Amino acid sequence: MEILLQQIINGxxxxxxxxxVALGYTMVYGILGLINFAHGEVVMVGAMLALxxxxxxxxxxxxxxxxxxxxxxxxxxxxxxxxxxxxxxAYRPLRHAPRLAPLITAIGVSIVLQNLAMMVWGxxxxxxxxxxxxxxxxxxxxxxxxxxxxxxxMALAIMAGLMVVVHRTRLGRAMRAVAENQHAAxxxxxxxxxxxxxxxxxxxxxxxxAGLMVSAxxxxxxxxxxxxxxxxxxxxxxxxxxxxxxxxMLGGLLLGLIESLGxxxxxxxxxxxxxxxxxxxxxxxxxxxxxxxxxxxxxxERIAERA
Amino acid sequence: xxxxxxxxxxxxxxNLQVAYxxxxxxxxIDLHIWAGELVALIGSNGAGKTTMLKTLAGLLHPAGGQxxxxxxxxxxxxxxxxxxxGMALVPxxxxxxxxxxxxxxxxxxxxxxxxxxxxxxxxxxxxALFPRLAERRGQLAGTLSGGEQQMVAMARALMSHPxxxxxxxxxxxxxxxxxxxxxxxxxxxxxLGMSILLVEQNAKLxxxxxKRGYVMESGAITLSGASGELLxxxxxQSAYLGG
Numbered sequence: 001m002e003i004l005l006q007q008i009i010n011g012x013x014x015x016x017x018x019x020x021v022a023l024g025y026t027m028v029y030g031i032l033g034l035i036n037f038a039h040g041e042v043v044m045v046g047a048m049l050a051l052x053x054x055x056x057x058x059x060x061x062x063x064x065x066x067x068x069x070x071x072x073x074x075x076x077x078x079x080x081x082x083x084x085x086x087x088x089x090a091y092r093p094l095r096h097a098p099r100l101a102p103l104i105t106a107i108g109v110s111i112v113l114q115n116l117a118m119m120v121w122g123x124x125x126x127x128x129x130x131x132x133x134x135x136x137x138x139x140x141x142x143x144x145x146x147x148x149x150x151x152x153x154m155a156l157a158i159m160a161g162l163m164v165v166v167h168r169t170r171l172g173r174a175m176r177a178v179a180e181n182q183h184a185a186x187x188x189x190x191x192x193x194x195x196x197x198x199x200x201x202x203x204x205x206x207x208x209x210a211g212l213m214v215s216a217x218x219x220x221x222x223x224x225x226x227x228x229x230x231x232x233x234x235x236x237x238x239x240x241x242x243x244x245x246x247x248x249m250l251g252g253l254l255l256g257l258i259e260s261l262g263x264x265x266x267x268x269x270x271x272x273x274x275x276x277x278x279x280x281x282x283x284x285x286x287x288x289x290x291x292x293x294x295x296x297x298x299x300x301e302r303i304a305e306r307a
Numbered sequence: 308x309x310x311x312x313x314x315x316x317x318x319x320x321x322n323l324q325v326a327y328x329x330x331x332x333x334x335x336i337d338l339h340i341w342a343g344e345l346v347a348l349i350g351s352n353g354a355g356k357t358t359m360l361k362t363l364a365g366l367l368h369p370a371g372g373q374x375x376x377x378x379x380x381x382x383x384x385x386x387x388x389x390x391x392x393g394m395a396l397v398p399x400x401x402x403x404x405x406x407x408x409x410x411x412x413x414x415x416x417x418x419x420x421x422x423x424x425x426x427x428x429x430x431x432x433x434x435a436l437f438p439r440l441a442e443r444r445g446q447l448a449g450t451l452s453g454g455e456q457q458m459v460a461m462a463r464a465l466m467s468h469p470x471x472x473x474x475x476x477x478x479x480x481x482x483x484x485x486x487x488x489x490x491x492x493x494x495x496x497x498x499l500g501m502s503i504l505l506v507e508q509n510a511k512l513x514x515x516x517x518k519r520g521y522v523m524e525s526g527a528i529t530l531s532g533a534s535g536e537l538l539x540x541x542x543x544q545s546a547y548l549g550g
Contacts, residue, residue, distance in 0.1 A: 170418070177404050177415050183366055183401035187469065189390030189419025 002141035007264035008257065009139070013148045016155035018208040021233030022240065022248035023162065024203030025278070030179040030243040031199050033099070037106035038086055039207060040230015041113035042079050045213040046208030047225065050075035050122050054129060064131040075208040083204025084197055087228020092193070110227075117223040126221045151213045158209060159249050162202070166245060175199060177244070228280065232259075233285040241300020252300060258282050315378060317502050318363070318471055319343045323364045323372035325355075332358040334526040335372065340471065340504055345497040346507045347513035347534065349547060350523035356506045357399050359523070360475050363504075364396040365389045376471070383521040391419040395469035399476050405449025409440050412448050412459050416466030426466075433462040436492065454485035461492065471538045472496065473504045478512065489514055510547035522547075 021043055028036045050071045057067035090109050094102045136145045166172035177185040178195045185192055214229065215221035236255040240247025263279035290297060316339040325333035332355040340346050350356050365386030366522050374394065376394065384392070395416075404412050413433055417426045433458040434441035437458045440443045443451060448459050448469060457477060466474060478486040486509075493516060497503050506514035514534040522530040522543060529540060537543050 041362045094391050107401060170414075173411055174418060176411075180404050180406055181402055184398065184404065185415075186366065186386040187364060187390065187398060187402065188463070189387045190415075191385070191387045217472060235477065 003264055005140050006142035007260045009142055009144050009148070009261030011257035012253060013199075013256070014154050014260060015236075015253035016152050017210050017213050017217075017252075018233050018236045018255050019159060019249045019252025020155055020206045020213075020230075021229065022236040022252045023241055023245060024207050025197050025234050025237040026240070026242055026245060026248040027203045029176075029237070030245075031175065031196060032091070034091060034102050035106060035234070035242075036086075036091075036200075036203075036228070037103070037234075038090075038109035038113060038229075038234065039203065041110050041117070042082055042086075042204050042207040042225065042226070042228030043233075044117060044209040044221075045082055045113060046079045046204075046211030047074045048117060048123055048126075048211075048223070049078045050208065050212040051126055051221050052121075055133075057131060058229075065272070066130075071211065072212055075212060075289055076205040079204040079208035083200040083207075085270060087197060087200040090262075092196075105135075110230075113217035114223060114227070120224055122138040123223065123235040126215075127247035128215045128219045128221060129292060130219075131216075134158070147216055151217060154209070158206065162206070163245065165202075171195075171198065195205070232280075232283045235283045235290075238297055239290050241297025244297065244299045247297050254298075255283060255286060258286055312358075314342070316340055317344075317377060318504070319373075319375040319414065320363070321373045323359070323374065325358050325367055326370045327358050327367060330372075332526055333362065333369075336523075336528055336537045338521055338528065338531075339500050339548060342470070342502055343500045343516045345493075345503045345505065347510075347515050347517035347520040348504060348523060349508070349510040349520060350545075351509060351547070353525075354523045355526040356505075357475055357478055358525055359395055359475050360398075360504070360506055360518075363473060364394065364398075378467040390467050390469075393468070393470035395457070395458045395464040395471070396468045396475070397457075397464045397475060397477065399479065401453075401456045403448040403451075403459045403463070405447065406459070407448055408445055409448055409451070409459055410444040411461050413440075413466050416463035419467060420452055428469075433465060436465075436495075438464045440488070453491070454481050456509065457481060457485070457489055461489070465496070469501065469503045471504065473506070473507045476508060477505070478509050486512070510543065511538070 021039065023247055025036060025194055051075045053071035054067055057070060058064065086109055090105050091102050094105060125148045132146055134146045136143045165239060166175060174185065174190045176193050177188065178190060178192050181194050214225065233252065236251035237248045239255055240249070240251025258283045259279055262282035263276040266274050268277060318340040320336055320338040323333055336359065348356055358367060362369055369382060370458065377394065379507060381389065382430065390523060404415065407415065413430055420426065434444065439455055442456055443455065448456060451459065477489050477493065493503065493505065493533065503529045505513055505517055505549060513538055517534050520531065520534050520537045521528050530537060530540065
């Protein structure tokens, strides 16, 4: 019972991070029909930027509780610039190219970013400084620590904020309009290039938050960390129904739970033959199962347009 | 017609040429609309009418010629900027945002306005003009009937406060009763002094609604004049009105 609860807690925390990253994939897909495979690297750059900023600020004697939010904001700004640049340089020139071209470009951007990060930050793992006491709390025999609580609450708050922006503001309305019909949106006076840029920047800001969360949770950051995380978040987006914001959030949380419960019980299920290090397999089982049985994802249903 | 001789037309198109998908769809068109005028552009399917309107709205780029609107050369003005200048196009097939509510669709129409405090008043005005939409303001536009979607598309265009309203086949796919209703509204809007360019395959209805008309065939204007004259002309009679 304690194990079940513990795995649920771990799964929800990890899942809320997946959800933040999945939102970035799904927003861009919704508006451009493009899988931005470089998005995982934006998460990595966010983690690295935050870590560098944090190290520098702490070195200057800035108190940790001030240094952390400043680093987060700097990482978000850095990633927004990066996201804007990726769209402007790599994707915009291919807006009307066959769909395969931007997809291959996305993989190329991903490789470029990984290698740039390796040149800047090196190949080694960077330890994330211990900033807060990170008290563990016991709930029904399971342990949840401060950082996990902060990650989960912050992720939920950010997602709620994003939903308000998308569903209650003029900008959000324009984003949904562009996602649905670019020509009609232009006829309303929407500068679609601007809306697309803003979408990339929003997604990248979420990625930066997620990057900081992952590295704070595991205490590590690495130039390669974005690859697997990105693939899993993409899986989460597909699971929820790519292009659907609620789907990305649901898919992220579900994937976190599936992975965590799978890792917790895979030993029992296989009589000890497979261990919890097979955790990553579950995400991709899910991806394959969704693509085979429900390619539109859990919430990916569309309203038919009438003539 | 009583136009001040020293005022240029609101819209003036000169020798406009558009190539679209490898086809020379518009081949040197001259057309003008005076402020406050309701003008019909008729022609058969594939004559280039929609291409022409898309080019006026800025969705397509001319291969040659000039579009002047309110004294400005529009050739290099992006589509979204033309809305703020007072041009609105209700596209063929309506182009409503199916996954936005009726109210959100109308608010999208007001996107480029800067007098945002007046938007709420205008929304109510639209609901008065189209009471059916008032009942369905919270409903997703994709769930409406074709006629209701046409109302959304027109109301949405009007929300931008256009000086020139361009309508592409507003009668297409609608039941006769709904067509009547839509055209009544077009006449009402025109009576308020708005300039309207009405593109229609239904030549009779369009010419009965407009004061003046152009006939377009394979990318060129073949006839133009007062609606009454066009309705009476043998060419229009035989080509569009079934003898």
